Amino acid sequence: MSTPLPVVADFQSALLRKARWRPLEFVVWAAAFALPLVMPSHSLLVNEIAIVALFAMSLDLILGYTGIVSLGHAAFFGFGAYAAALFAKLVMPDPTVGLLFATVLAALLGMVASVTILRGSDLTRLMVTLGTALLLLELANKLDWLTGGADGLQGVVMGSVLGMFEFDLYGRTAAWYSLAVMLVLFLLMRRLVHSPFGATLKAIRDNRLRAMAIGIPVVSRLVVIYTVAAGIAGAAGALLAQTTGFASLDVLAFDRSADVLLMLVIGGVGWLYGGVAGAIVFKLLQTWLSAVTPQYWMFWIGLILVLLVLVGRDRLLKPWTWIGAGGKKGGAA
Numbered sequence: 001m002s003t004p005l006p007v008v009a010d011f012q013s014a015l016l017r018k019a020r021w022r023p024l025e026f027v028v029w030a031a032a033f034a035l036p037l038v039m040p041s042h043s044l045l046v047n048e049i050a051i052v053a054l055f056a057m058s059l060d061l062i063l064g065y066t067g068i069v070s071l072g073h074a075a076f077f078g079f080g081a082y083a084a085a086l087f088a089k090l091v092m093p094d095p096t097v098g099l100l101f102a103t104v105l106a107a108l109l110g111m112v113a114s115v116t117i118l119r120g121s122d123l124t125r126l127m128v129t130l131g132t133a134l135l136l137l138e139l140a141n142k143l144d145w146l147t148g149g150a151d152g153l154q155g156v157v158m159g160s161v162l163g164m165f166e167f168d169l170y171g172r173t174a175a176w177y178s179l180a181v182m183l184v185l186f187l188l189m190r191r192l193v194h195s196p197f198g199a200t201l202k203a204i205r206d207n208r209l210r211a212m213a214i215g216i217p218v219v220s221r222l223v224v225i226y227t228v229a230a231g232i233a234g235a236a237g238a239l240l241a242q243t244t245g246f247a248s249l250d251v252l253a254f255d256r257s258a259d260v261l262l263m264l265v266i267g268g269v270g271w272l273y274g275g276v277a278g279a280i281v282f283k284l285l286q287t288w289l290s291a292v293t294p295q296y297w298m299f300w301i302g303l304i305l306v307l308l309v310l311v312g313r314d315r316l317l318k319p320w321t322w323i324g325a326g327g328k329k330g331g332a333a
Contacts, residue, residue: 029183036175043171049283050178051239055256056263056275057189058232063261064269065193066225067205069122071257072129073233075113075136078252080106080234082140082147085156085247093159095242099181099235106234107227114226118219130254137252152248156241167243174243181239185232189272192228201225265305 083102267278289297
């Protein structure tokens with residue numbers, strides 16, 4: 001039974017409307033690129049936020065848009081970090097070539113690892129994805145002659161970006177470099193999720209059996225989106241290694257995967273700006289709380305997350321609405 005042409009046209013026009021840029025978005029991105037110039041002392045923080053926001057968006061591709069829960073997304077982040085650092089140290093220091101190299105390698109790893117998420121329940125996928133990250137962590141620890149082991153990979157010297165912009169001590173070049181890469185990959189992800197391909201991902205997320213029944217090639221879609229998400233996570237890891245000149249076991253640790261999940265809980269899943277918002281809030285809270293209470297900052301972040309789940313995202317900043325809600329839910333957490 002064929003689909004009527006007017007229905008197809010309406011569906012395509014709806015996707016185009018969702019993909020259309022709003023004026024506020026231009027303002028937000030312009031402000032982001034202006035921050036290293038306006039507040040040069042905070043350029044390193046801007047750089048870090050851009051990197052973790054890109055990492056969070058890559059996880060949202062498989063979690064928010066496809067419904068695949070993962071506790072091992074740090075595997076691709078760390079793999080990209082080590083690939084970029086080793087490429088700069090052993091082959092050539094060009095950051096753009098190294099970034100492309102790390103992204104491709106991480107995507108290939110994601111394509112191979114995608115077989116682990118094709119079968120089983122959500123709990124099974126959680127354990128298998130976590131196992132993948134732990135395997136890479138132990139491998140990086142054992143290959144100390146290559147990765148530096150527990151001491152980390154040191155002596156990574158990066159060349160200038162595009163042969164013109166050298167990395168400075170204040171981190172302004174690093175911030176603009178990470179923001180530029182983040183914007184390019186954001187445009188790619190935005191185009192992807194607002195395309196017919198992205199619509200099939202949402203169908204798989206909502207009901208995999210029904211998606212298979214209407215003819216959506218579920219397996220190939222899962223492999224493709226997992227590969228893309230892994231490549232983007234690898235790019236985020238490569239940016240971290242390139243802008244800090246260092247890669248250690250920390251990039252593969254469980255904390256990385258847990259933190260990026262917390263960012264999506266804060267910002268919301270199923271929309272790309274949720275990863276950006278979650279990364280901004282999480283990193284600012286982490287920076288501020290660790291300065292105020294160095295020993296207990298994780299307690300306060302945990303408390304905020306509990307409140308977020310209990311009262312909802314929309315009402316968290318409105319304490320007067322917490323009492324007498326009558327069981328009403330706020331924004332989806």
